[in-house]
Amino acid sequence: MDGWKRWDGKRVFIILNNNRKYTGKVVSIDDAGNGLVFINIVDKFARLVTITSGEIKLIQEEEDE
Numbered sequence: 001m002d003g004w005k006r007w008d009g010k011r012v013f014i015i016l017n018n019n020r021k022y023t024g025k026v027v028s029i030d031d032a033g034n035g036l037v038f039i040n041i042v043d044k045f046a047r048l049v050t051i052t053s054g055e056i057k058l059i060q061e062e063e064d065e
Contacts, residue, residue, distance in 0.1 A: 004029050004037050004053055007061075012041065014051065015058040022049055023062065 007026045014022045024043035031037050037053040 004031075004039065007039065007059065011062040011064055013058075013060050013062050014041070014056055016051065016055045017057050018055075019057075022051070024049065 008029050009026060011025050012023070016022075022041060022043050024041035026039060026041050027048075028040045029037060030040070039051045039053060039056075041049050041051070043049050
Protein backbone atom coordinates (compact mmCIF):
# COMPACT_ATOMS: atom_id res chain seq x y z
CA MET A 1 0.00 0.00 0.00
CA ASP A 2 2.78 2.47 0.87
CA GLY A 3 3.95 2.42 -2.74
CA TRP A 4 0.57 3.64 -3.94
CA LYS A 5 0.35 6.41 -1.31
CA ARG A 6 3.20 8.28 -3.01
CA TRP A 7 0.83 9.17 -5.87
CA ASP A 8 -1.64 10.92 -3.55
CA GLY A 9 -2.14 14.57 -4.60
CA LYS A 10 -0.11 14.25 -7.82
CA ARG A 11 -1.11 14.78 -11.43
CA VAL A 12 -0.81 11.45 -13.23
CA PHE A 13 -1.15 9.74 -16.58
CA ILE A 14 -2.57 6.21 -16.32
CA ILE A 15 -2.92 3.41 -18.86
CA LEU A 16 -5.13 0.50 -17.83
CA ASN A 17 -4.74 -3.14 -18.83
CA ASN A 18 -7.58 -2.64 -21.36
CA ASN A 19 -5.52 0.27 -22.87
CA ARG A 20 -7.93 2.97 -21.64
CA LYS A 21 -6.04 6.16 -20.73
CA TYR A 22 -6.66 8.74 -18.02
CA THR A 23 -5.04 12.03 -17.07
CA GLY A 24 -5.91 13.72 -13.82
CA LYS A 25 -5.10 14.45 -10.19
CA VAL A 26 -5.13 11.73 -7.54
CA VAL A 27 -7.54 12.86 -4.82
CA SER A 28 -7.47 9.78 -2.57
CA ILE A 29 -6.09 6.28 -2.22
CA ASP A 30 -8.07 3.73 -0.22
CA ASP A 31 -6.80 0.35 0.94
CA ALA A 32 -9.69 -2.12 1.05
CA GLY A 33 -7.46 -4.84 2.45
CA ASN A 34 -6.37 -8.11 0.85
CA GLY A 35 -4.14 -6.21 -1.58
CA LEU A 36 -7.04 -4.29 -3.13
CA VAL A 37 -6.25 -0.58 -3.47
CA PHE A 38 -8.65 1.99 -4.95
CA ILE A 39 -7.14 5.06 -6.60
CA ASN A 40 -9.55 7.98 -7.05
CA ILE A 41 -8.68 10.67 -9.58
CA VAL A 42 -10.42 13.73 -10.95
CA ASP A 43 -9.82 13.44 -14.69
CA LYS A 44 -9.24 16.19 -17.24
CA PHE A 45 -13.02 16.53 -17.68
CA ALA A 46 -13.51 17.11 -13.91
CA ARG A 47 -15.10 13.67 -13.43
CA LEU A 48 -14.32 11.42 -10.50
CA VAL A 49 -12.81 8.12 -11.67
CA THR A 50 -12.06 5.15 -9.40
CA ILE A 51 -9.49 2.61 -10.54
CA THR A 52 -8.23 -0.49 -8.75
CA SER A 53 -4.49 -0.94 -8.56
CA GLY A 54 -4.71 -4.30 -10.38
CA GLU A 55 -6.15 -2.57 -13.48
CA ILE A 56 -3.13 -0.30 -13.94
CA LYS A 57 -0.56 -1.14 -16.60
CA LEU A 58 1.29 2.20 -16.37
CA ILE A 59 1.18 5.17 -14.03
CA GLN A 60 3.48 8.17 -14.34
CA GLU A 61 3.60 11.63 -12.86
CA GLU A 62 2.83 14.61 -15.08
CA GLU A 63 3.91 18.21 -14.81
CA ASP A 64 1.44 20.57 -13.11
CA GLU A 65 -0.25 22.97 -15.50
